[in-house]
Amino acid sequence: MSIAIVTDSTASVPADLVDRHDICVVPLQVVMGAQSYDEGVAGGVTPERLAEALREWVPVSTSRPNPEEMLAAYERLARAGASAIVSVHLSAELSGTFESAMLAARKASVPVHPVDSRQVGIGTGFAVLAAAEARDAGADVDGMVAAARSRADATTSLFYVDTLEYLRRGGRIGAAAALLGSALAVKPILEVEDGRIGPRERVRTAAKALARLEELAVEAAADSPVRVAVAHLASPERAVQLAEHLTTRLADGLEGRAVLVGEIGAVLGAHVGPGMVAVCIAR
Template structure:
């Protein structure tokens, strides 16, 4: 493997897919009470555990992999024969993971090309998969970086949350914005914009918010070929309904691709809270496989 590909666990790349596509996934950590868990690994925290802890107001926090942990990954890949590494991560505006990768890259035994996806969740995952497509087609590390950045920029990430309180508590949103979003029982829709998560629209009820989320996803897709992912935390029925409706409305753009549905990773889930439903619409680019 002359070019190794790395991402982090918030990218929501399923372990089976990561293994098949040759993507190394570095876990972030979730701390519940006094217990720390790696995300996305066997024996790690489950989304049910996370949702129950959040509902019970048990202290929950998250942490990035430190630079030494990232360096260990790069050194292992180099030892396995990699001559270059492409490392694709969630927005540097939301996590220190990219900074850890930067610091580790300076000590890596082989060159590391870094991608700040300016995205979260499956939008970062789609970026990593675009890089894998280019590598599988014989492209260079530089081509992989360009593909990942292009795919991330072509993706739209939208979230419905029952409350902004979890984002406020995690420091991902200011108290004033959280208070505004919670006023008069308004149900907020959030959007990732230039690497940050912020309020996008406010709707009066959860039913109207989910209907609006659907409309926004359809608008984001337009007439383009797309891949769509729906994620949730303790809201499986809502997510399944949204995925079913988007499958019908975006049939032409989806082609033979399915709308994927799954639970959000524990790290992102800790910041959005139970009841969250998210949708990522990733327009297919010139580098999409």
């Protein structure tokens, strides 16, 4: 039985791993001004262009793939020989993408098993890779789904933002709204908890926030084998420095694996704004 794997563009799976594991990526859309672009495709919005638009207060919004687009991806895979599909997506609490997958699955010509990762960004990506690795090791659909959910449940996603304004505008701030009253006086560290974005800690400066982000990542690793990723938007120096520190401090748990470092895509970037730095620890 040939089992295909589908995810969405917010999962931020590096291109070489997408190719290696033959993962189908369905794009979300970002709307800048009056123009809509698919994320992660040629001619789309680059992170640099997005950051510039946000700084200039150009109206930016995002949208999920509709069920028909998701179904079209499933049917392409079925025609290519897939007998079943595992479809892993970002948290249903933050996007309607999982709902689109559920609706499309009902109409697909082969069995489709949607998985709500309850994560965002590479937190979802690590769950996708867990499913791929399970398949490569001989697991069936149930084993792949279990592997994705287990990895997602054991993942800690933390991030720092220069301002909560972009999250507030997009309606994704959730419990972190409690921080808004003093947003100018603090630098918030946020986390993904049970599929939602909420506040973890407040510190007074960006330097202290990044140092605390490092300490929280080390605590989350807890001397276990881990996979680690650092993401950013228009803040490469901060991201590289954090990755270097974690490479050293978590060397035993990394077991020779590199800390992934990359700039997030336009869809997530639209909600966090320039200066964001995130760290994801998957156990």
